[in-house]
Amino acid sequence: MTQFEHPLLDFGEGPYACTESFAATIHFSEPLADFLTAAHGAGLTPVVIARADAWWSFAARFYCEAFGARRLVWVSGGFMDLDSGARGGTVSEACAGPGEPWTGEWPSEPDALQAVVMASAHHSASVEVEIGSFAEILAEGLAGCGISAWGAHEPAPLVWEKRRYTEYLRSQMPTIRTFLSGGGGVFQGVHSVSRTPTGVMEVVTATMPVAPIGTPFPQVASTATDVLSRVADSVSMPMIGSVCVMPGWRSGAYPSAPTPAIVPAAVLIGPRAVRALGVDLEALATEHRISAAGRRRLPSVIAGFDGVSGTPWQQAKSLAEAFGESAIVGALDGGGR
Numbered sequence: 001m002t003q004f005e006h007p008l009l010d011f012g013e014g015p016y017a018c019t020e021s022f023a024a025t026i027h028f029s030e031p032l033a034d035f036l037t038a039a040h041g042a043g044l045t046p047v048v049i050a051r052a053d054a055w056w057s058f059a060a061r062f063y064c065e066a067f068g069a070r071r072l073v074w075v076s077g078g079f080m081d082l083d084s085g086a087r088g089g090t091v092s093e094a095c096a097g098p099g100e101p102w103t104g105e106w107p108s109e110p111d112a113l114q115a116v117v118m119a120s121a122h123h124s125a126s127v128e129v130e131i132g133s134f135a136e137i138l139a140e141g142l143a144g145c146g147i148s149a150w151g152a153h154e155p156a157p158l159v160w161e162k163r164r165y166t167e168y169l170r171s172q173m174p175t176i177r178t179f180l181s182g183g184g185g186v187f188q189g190v191h192s193v194s195r196t197p198t199g200v201m202e203v204v205t206a207t208m209p210v211a212p213i214g215t216p217f218p219q220v221a222s223t224a225t226d227v228l229s230r231v232a233d234s235v236s237m238p239m240i241g242s243v244c245v246m247p248g249w250r251s252g253a254y255p256s257a258p259t260p261a262i263v264p265a266a267v268l269i270g271p272r273a274v275r276a277l278g279v280d281l282e283a284l285a286t287e288h289r290i291s292a293a294g295r296r297r298l299p300s301v302i303a304g305f306d307g308v309s310g311t312p313w314q315q316a317k318s319l320a321e322a323f324g325e326s327a328i329v330g331a332l333d334g335g336g337r
Contacts, residue, residue, distance in 0.1 A: 004042045008035040010049075013091045016070070017044040025253055026050055027154040028059035028179065036067040047072055047091055049079065053107060055253040058188040058207045059154050059179050070095050073256045082256055102258045112209035113220060114248025115142050116262055117189075119231055119241030120203040121270075122196065130162045131169055131193055134231045134238075135180060135204045138189075141227035142243070143208035145183025150191070156181040169193050180206070188252045201239075209250045210243075217263075218306040220245055224266035225291070225304040232268055232293035232300035241268035264305045264316045271298035277323050288319050 004012060008019040008031055017039040019032075026032075026048065039046040046069035050056075054073065064071055070091075071082040078089035084099035117138055123129045132147070139147050149156035150165060156179050169176055175194040181187065189206030211220050224243035232238045244262040248254065269277070271294065281301065284290060289306065292299040303319055305312035 004039065004044060006035055006038050007031065009039075012044075015043075015045050016047045016091050016095065017042070018047040018049055018091055020049045021054070022051060023054065024051075025055045025057060026060045027057050028063050030153045032060070033063065033153050036063060036069055039069075040067045045070060045095075047095070049074065049091075050256060052080075052256050054256050055251075056256065057154060058252050058254075059190060061254065061259075062190050062205065082258065085258060104257055106257060107255050108249070110213060110247035110249060110260075112248055112250045113211045113213060113215060113245050114252075115208055115210035115224070115265075116244045116246065117142065117204070117206045117208070117242070119228070119268065120201065120239040121231070121235040122198075122237040122239055123200045123202060124236065125199045129166070129200065131166045131200070131202055132160075132162045132180075132191070134202070134234055135189060135191060135206070137230050137234055138204060138206060138227060139180075139182045139187040139208065141230060142210045142223065143183055143187045145186055145208075147180050147182040147187065147189075148184075149181045150178050152178060154179060154181075155185075180204075183208075185252060186250060207248070207252055209248065210245065213247065217245075217265075217312070218308060221265045221304045221306040221312070225302050228266050228268040229291070229293040229302050232270075232302065236295075237272070238268060238270040238294060238300050240270055240273060242266070263312050265312065266302065266304045267316070268293075269301040269303070271295070271300055274299065274301050284322055288322060289315070290319075 004017055010020045011018050019035055036046050049072045052073040072079045072094055079094040080087045081094045085102050086094055086097035086099045088094035088097045136147055139145055147160045150160055151157045173195045177192045180189040180191050187208045189204055192203040194201050228241050243265045245265050246260045246262040290301050290303045293302050294300040305315040
C-alpha cells in the first residue's frame with residue numbers, strides 16, 4: 001500500500017485504505033468525506049467497513065459510489081461486499097471475489113415506496129438565475145415537504161435560502177456539490193452545480209418516500225409524470241430526468257444489504273435531446289404514454305410507465321426502441337449537452 005496517513009485509517013491492505021465504523025447508521029460526515037477524498041487522491045480505493053446490522057444514509061451510499069469506495073460488513077469468516085455480495089477472509093478477497101445472491105433478511109419490512117430521482121437543467125449565466133428551484137419541486141411534489149437545510153456533509157447545518165445558497169455556489173465555481181435535506185430528513189439529495197462554456201449545469205440526485213407500500217403503481221407513475229412536467233415548465237432548458245421506485249424506509253437509510261431492484265415510473269427528455277432524436281412526437285404518442293411539457297417551441301417530452309400495458313420495464317424498453325439506439329446515443333453524445 002502506498003504510504004498513506006489519515007485519522008480514520010484503521011489499516012491498509014494492498015491498494016485498499018480501510019476505515020472501520022461501529023455506528024448504527026453510517027452518515028456522510030465531515031471526517032468520512034475527508035477520508036474518501038484523501039484516499040482517492042492518494043490513488044487508493046477507500047473501504048468503509050461496518051457492522052452487519054448497520055444502516056447507510058443516502059448520502060453515504062452516494063458518495064462511496066462517487067469515490068469508487070467499497071462498502072463491506074463483518075460476517076462470519078471475514079467480510080462481505082454489500083454491492084456484489086462477495087465474501088472473503090480478507091478485504092482483498094471480498095473486493096475481488098465472485099458475488100453470490102444475497103440470502104439475508106432485512107431487519108424490518110419496508111414502510112414506504114422510495115423514489116430515486118435524477119434530474120438536470122442548464123441555465124444561462126444570468127445574475128437573475130437562482131439555483132435550487134427544481135430541487136424544491138421534486139421535494140414538494142414527491143415527498144410533500146420543502147427543502148429546509150443544506151451543507152457539505154450530514155447533518156446539513158445551514159438554513160435553506162435560495163438567494164444566499166446561489167451566492168455561495170457562485171463563489172465556489174467551477175464545480176460544487178452539496179447535500180440537501182428536507183422534511184426532517186425525509187428528502188435527501190445531492191446537488192451538483194458546475195459552470196459550462198455557456199452557463200450553469202444543475203443536477204439533483206435524491207431519494208424520498210413517494211407513497212405508502214401497496215399504493216397502485218399507476219398512481220405512483222402519474223405523480224412522477226406530473227412532477228417531471230412541473231420541472232420542465234419551471235426551467236428554461238431542462239436536460240433529462242427520471243423517477244424510479246423501490247421498496248424503502250421513510251428515514252431514507254438502507255440496511256446493510258444489496259439495494260432492492262428499482263422500477264422506472266417516468267422520464268423527462270429535454271428539448272435538446274428531443275431535437276437530436278428527430279422523431280415524430282405525434283406519431284409516437286399514439287402508441288406510448290407521452291406528453292409535451294415546457295416551452296411550446298422547444299418542448300420536453302414526459303413519458304410515464306404505469307405498468308398497465310406491460311410491466312414498467314417493458315414500457316421503458318419499448319419507448320427506447322421506438323426512439324432507436326443510434327438516435328439515443330447521438331442525443332446523449334451531442335444533443336443532450
